[in-house]
Structure formats: C-alpha cells, structure tokens
Amino acid sequence: MSAQSTDIATYNFAYLDEQTKRMIRRAILKGIAIPGYQVPFASREMPMPYGWGTGGVQVTASIIGPDDVLKVIDQGADDTTNAVSIRAFFKKVAKVEVTTDTARATIIQTRHRIPEHSLTAGQVLVFQVPIPEPLRFLEPRETETRKMHALEEYGLMHVKLYEDIAKHGRIATTYAYPVKVEGRYVMDPSPTPKFDNPKMHRSPALQLFGAGREKRIYAVPPFTDVVSLDFEDHPFEVQTFDQPCALCGAENVYLDEVILDDHGGHMFVCSDTDHCEKRRGDPTTPLWGGRAEGAGDLATTPATPTPALRADPPHKGEGKEAE
C-alpha cells in the first residue's frame, strides 16, 4: 500500500476506481429501496484483510467525498487498533477530515456497536458485517436462504428462538440478534450487542451494511421500522447494567468489563469512548467516583477469590427475568 510517489503502483481517490464506486453505489441504492434485503455486489479485494471490515470500507469509500467528516469505531472505541487503522487509511487515500466526535461526523463506520449519542438526519452509519445472512447458521446453503427470504419463510428462525426458550429458559442470543425490517425482511444487525437493536428503530440516520467477503450490501433507510424478533410471552429485552460506568457514571449505556488483576478484580466502563470522554470533560456531569476505587479495593484484597465473588451479575433483564 505504498505508492503515490513511485510510478510502479498508484491509487484513485478513496482507493476504489470510479467504475467500482458506481457499482457499489448502485447496490447501496437498491438496498435502500428494499430495506433489509441483501443485495449481492462484486466486492473487491481491499488493502486490509477480509474480516477487518472490507465491506464497510468499500461502502465508505463509495460514498465519501472530500467534504465528509469521518469517524471510525471498533467495539465502540475510537482508539482500538482497527479503528485507528481504518481512519488512517481514509486520511491517507481520501485526505478527509477525521473526528472522534459522534455529533460532528457525517459518516461513522462501526464494528460491533452503535454510538450512545443519538444520531441525526444526514448522518450515515456504516456497519462492518461478517456474516450478513441471519439464517446462515440454520441453513448453510445460500441457494436455500435466498429462497426463504423470497418466500418470507422465517418459521425456522422462530423455531430456533423457541427452542432457545425451551432449552435455556430464554432466547440465548446476545449479539447479532435478528430483526425484522419494515415488516418484511429478517436482517442481521451485524454483531452488535442486542443492547443496540432499539437504536436502529426509526433512526433518523441512514444505516448501511457492508459484507465484503460475503459480497452483500444492505440498508435501513432513515425512519424505518426495525423490530427485534420475539414472542408475546417472551418479549425482547436489552441487557441492562445495575451499575454505572466506573469512569463517567453513565447509566443505560453499554459497558465493557475490564479486568484489573488476577484476583478477580474488575470494573465496568463505557464501551463508547467518545461518550465517556465527553461526559468526563463536561463539568456538569455528576461524576461517579466510587466504583473505580471499589474495584481497586478488590484488587488489593489478599485473600484468594471465591467463586461467589461475582454474586451480583452486572446485567439484568435477560429474557426470562420473572423466574
């Protein structure tokens, strides 16, 4: 990926050639026209490996212009290695402005999270998708799953969810939780935790999904219904945390568990780093100081940890809480 200066290999604005961008834009437009439908596209090899977000990168490369402001997150964080790398890629090949500020970005490329800060009209959220087919683990054949989508035959998925409940007492899917888009297509929201599913529902932002290796693009246009699959007696519920972020005190956000030592000491902090930093930088935010120290105390406890150390699971509200 060296280049520009030498004449042995050179690259176009945003890496992809214009023919390819047109092809991808056509796929995106088709995806927007049929919300939740997986549009096959002639995915290109990208200069990062398949699995690193090549689908998202191709979508971003096709829609980005010189005036766009790009934010890239991985696991909710701007500073994880792959987010840094993809941001640097677009800085290099498209020379666009980059930001970590969710509100300022015009395009946000993401892996595994939707930002906590609500998105606004005009913003585009680009998801990196590993396996776009929500039915893939129930039916490995593409020829079959395409038929099932065409006939709107989603019984198999409901049976799977029902079997989960029968076996485990709850729907044992915690991420990549299937959704139904605009009452028609069952869609994989990419491996975001189900915590983020409600954010997709009627979002004012345009949501684009790119799966490079699997060569599929799909989309959720702004203000589209996105409903997580469930049953009347087992309604969909998101993970909730019974403690706030140890750094900024935020509640009702998705938290990462950070291991502090090898004695079971741990703490929970915001997965969305931009959200967390904003709150900590804001003098009006009531700071939560207790948890981090509490965890620190845990860390210094000399006694060997007992298995009961985690008596209070941090999440509640998983499916069948009533029992």
Next chain:
Amino acid sequence: MYVAVKGGEAAIANAHRLLADRRRGDRSVPALRLDQIAEQLALGVDRVMSEGSLYDRELAALAVVQARGDMIEAIFLVRAYRTTLPRFGYTCPVDTGAMQVERRVSATYKDLPGGQVLGPTFDYTHRLLDPELAAGGDVEAPTERPAEAEAMPRVSSILAHEGLIEADGDMPLDHVPGDITREPLQFPMARDIRLQALSRGDEGFLLALGYSTQRGYARNHPFVGEIRIGEVELELDVPELPFAVPLGAIRVTECQMVNQFKGSAKAPPQFTRGYGLVFGQSERKAMAMALCDRALRASELGEDVVAAAQDEEFVISHSDNVQATGFVEHLKLPHYVDFQAELDLVRRMRAEYEARENENRAEDKREAAE
C-alpha cells in the same frame, strides 16, 4: 486504577517499523532485488500471479519480498492492487493448441503428434539436497532442440475425432463469459464462472479436494490426457479495427483430464473432461483444478452429489485463500463487546444451573434422611 491497553496510532506505527526491520533482516546481507526473486523463485512468483489473478512478474516479485515470503500475504497484496485497476476490455479466448510449448506430456498415449516434451520438470529429480547450489556454482547452459515444425494438437481434440469424449465447451452461442472480479458470485454457477474461481483458488485447498476424489470421495477415474506449459498469444478485439490486436504473450499451464464415465440418464457412456488452466508454471494446481472441475460437474452429468468436492457452494465458497485467511485471522481482532454479552449470559445460566443443582442435592438429602 484503570489503565486500558489500547492500540494507539503510535503503537501501530512502531509495529510497522519493526516489521520493516524484520523484513530487511541482517543489514550485512545484501537486500534482495526483484529480478532475483522473479528469476530464481520463479514458481513462487507464478503462484502469486495465478492466485493473485494478475499477470505481472515484477509486481508479484515485489509482493513476495514485501510479504517476507508468505505466499498468501503476497497473493493478497497483488489482489488488493489489481482490484483498483480499471478494466479496458476482455481478450479473445487464448488458443492453447497454438501454444509455444515448453513442456507437454500425455499419460494416455505413448506417442502422439508433437511428441512428449519433458521440459523443466522436477518429476525425475532425486530429492537430494544439493550443496553445490548453496555454494552458488555455475550452471550449465541447457540443450534445447529446435521447435518442431509439426503441430501439437491438444489430446482432447485427438480423442474427439473418435467421438469417445464429450464435446468441448457446450456454452450457448450467445453466452457472454462472466467475470468473478466484476460481478457478484451467485449459485448455482455456470462452468466458466466456476473455472475462474478455481483458477484463483488456493492451491492447497484444491489439491486436498482433488486428492479426496482419488481416494474415493466422488471418485471420477481420471487420466491426464495432457499437461502443457508454454506461452500463448493474447489478442484484443478493438471495435475500430478489422483484426484482433496482439497484446503479447503469457505463460500458462493447462491440464486436460480425461475421465471415464459409465453414462447416466442424462449422458451416454463416454469420456468426460476436467479442465485446469493457471498462470505460469504449476502442474500441481492445474491438475488439482481439473479434478475439482470434473467433480463439480456431477449434477450436470447426472451423478449423485455425495462428497465435498462435488458440492459447488462448499468448494467455491471456501477456495479463496485471501477470504479464508481474512476471516480466520479476524478472530484476533477485539470482540470484547460480544464476549461481554456472552459472558453475562453464561454467568446467568450458570447461576440458574447451580441453584437447580443445590435444590436437587437438598432434596436427595431429605429423601435419604426419610
């Protein structure tokens, strides 16, 4: 206090700097030049061109050295470059019958028009390490006989005269060959598309699948009708000109497998074909490709699909090593958001399980006491 391990830009830059250092290695050893790689590691360069789907020895050599000799990484580098190149057009079909042949062997006929030509092959070398190579001694010039005046027809054409082998290529006249690098793959595939995918497929994967057919998983009774290696002319039709314009020559390896076939409801008993064609010199790949091609024609010929090698979705979806390595290796990227969600679920289910167990134990005790 909380100190997360985060990979910043500095860490990435430093890692790349270290990589560049390790790639160069001991500075007292002269750096490799691209022409050295292209000339002396020619078969490695061929593989990179073939699976990278880009016929350019210099770029392939650059990729090999940039990848520190990691073939799949080198193939990946070439693919990522090739994909950015605009497409000017498609060449006319190459005529391998008119090939400038350097090697041509047939396992089905002892002698045939044009003869058997061994060419540069490892086949009859004794695999004894050669210390003289390490010493870098001079190498004798090869002896080469002048090119035969006699034409060297493809063995399949010879067989076809007798009507014992199926006709070559049954595509309808208006069929426009597809291009897997420009159009999305869709199953089931036409054979032209499938052959393109096989030609850039991973050598090791196709080798193993081809081997599996020989060992009885979809056995298809193959004979090497012919393998030929040499240069073929490339020509391009330009709309403004009344003739095809020659673009140059590329070196390819072609394998025509001839497979026994007892006949089915769909086709009479006859010999059938498996076809392999790859850039550069790689008999192993071309042969493996031909075995897989034949196995994948199972449903076309009315055979039962019983083994992995016959399953188009299975073979083609998993034959691309750049895709495969990407998805396998992406597991090392952070997954802590999803892991957190799973961790919570397992903890919750575990707690329920233990509560249940305790209850059972208490009950057992009660019953024992009674």
